[in-house]
Amino acid sequence: MIKDATPLIDALRDPQSVSALGDGQWSELISIARAESLIGSLAHRLRGLDLPDRVQAIFDDAIDSHELVRTQALWEADCSRRALFYVEGKTVLMKGTAYVAAGLAAGVGRSIGDLDILVAKDKLPLVEEALLDAGWEWVKPDPYDDQYYREHMHELPPMIHRERDQMIDVHHTILPLTAKPMPDPQKMLEDAVELADGLFIMAPVDMTCHCVAHVMADGDFAGGLRNLWDFHGLVTEFSAHNVQFWQQLEQRAQRHQLLQHVRWAAVLSHQLYGTAIPEQWSVGSKIRDRLTLHRLTARDGYGRETRKLTRLIFYIRSHWLRMPPMMLAKHLWTKFRRP
């Protein structure tokens, strides 16, 4: 039995490594890849290799399935564009939808759930109204949650389209307002790059910072392997096209108060996927990195999450990062007392 997610990381990093897998290990690897939402990326990565027939069929399915996911994501993005046509200001696509809209390597085979967009904070009331007019509605109309989102979060409460059943998250910045770093969404909007159809994506440095904020500064590393695979894809492609990329990234990360996080993500990505990063960046806290890798690979050959204690530590950390202690206590108390 495979004991953790290392074979998945190895396969992404070095496709030839799968030649060592036995039949049963293939089944385990596939369960792990599905659980980590990396089956599509893996399928693309292993294209052209000589694989067992049943495995090849599973990967062919994954490739087909993600092709449809891609089409749907682009369609959904276009729906939002039409809904927001008369709202002044940029609509910036985020995460997976942005990667596929821009044709980036990080988008190839990537799973995409909700549509995430970034708009200017002062346009939120108009955006909200336009989306409600166009058929989106609130997912969970709960007064506490609603108020919480509006006062402390970086996005509106989630909305879902009543006919297409697709969710949209409308962001006005990239981290909860209660988190310590204060990124500069204004700069992200200013520098956003227009695509042919009138939608925008973030500039490469901002896109990378957002990817990092998402995985390192706002969460418990669940789905971390996928998010760091995104990071690997983004920085590898951006730095290949722009020799100044790392330097610009450093400056921009500083501005968003995310430099430490960006460097840490780079170190982890380097350790996991062999990402080429600037030499002086590869220094990190060994203990912290080892603990994080232990967390990131916590999955067994049945696709189950393992290492409960390690995961708990990161879960607590995620709440700690998200809000100050007294506020956290109040929040958890309210949540606890609710039926």
Place this chain on the structure above:
Amino acid sequence: MSAMHHIDIEVGPARFRVASAWRQAVSTLDQLYGHYPRVEDDLVDFTVRLEPEKPWRKFIRPSVHISGDFWLPDAAPLPLQQHLLAAEMGMNLQMALGWRRHLLLHASSVEKDGKALLMTGLSGSGKSTLSAMLGENGWRFMGDEFALLCLDSGMIQPFPRLISLKNEAIPAMNELVPADRFGPLLQGTPKGDIQHLQPQQAAVETMDVLAKPALLLFPRFGHDGALRNMGKSEIFVRLTQASTNYVALGETGFRALTRFVDEVPVKAMDYQSGDEAQAMIDKLWAELR
């Protein structure tokens, strides 16, 4: 992490690794699926996981949480006595959410003369029971839950998993079939009483033999015997609702389904008893050219 036991099960074109925290439950599955092909290489399409809802629930009021490669966030746990149902639901979930090599129709199917009869309808329509009965009366049983429509050829691929008999169908089938082909009786499940029935050996041995769809019925149990024609658009819409992966297949699914609706004759069939239904089916079948 608690230990898991697993068994690989092959049904038609799909292979499942059913893993459970309870060894005994795996051996029940092993026994009931004993006459299915052995999976020697441990290479499967899907993993199903059956685990205690909370660690202590392995022993105290044990309850089975269903998950796997594909899962739904709000699946309610089942008591351990209903482990076989949990396994069935786990396998269904993998097919419904994960299978893309066929258009999945929520329908039963049987075969005669190389041609397939499909029956679809809401739960309680009797489609599953009718397929089980016909399977004992001269037809080859192809599946009681999913009919797999080949995307290119339009043929039906058998998926003859254990037949999941419910409520009144249980005594009815016990009259027809020897006791050693039944699993344990599961009482008081969310779907009422359930008992699993092994398909005939021949149906399992020929589970890779396809059949051309020749007739689709929408049976409805509990109404006076009657046959009605249905409009193509109604048939199409009802089949999109009866398909678990029609949307996920995109244009491929649309093509396969429109072709099916164009080529296969359809009747809505009301009936009061199994005998009445069989007589109606025999007559319809004889009238097919």
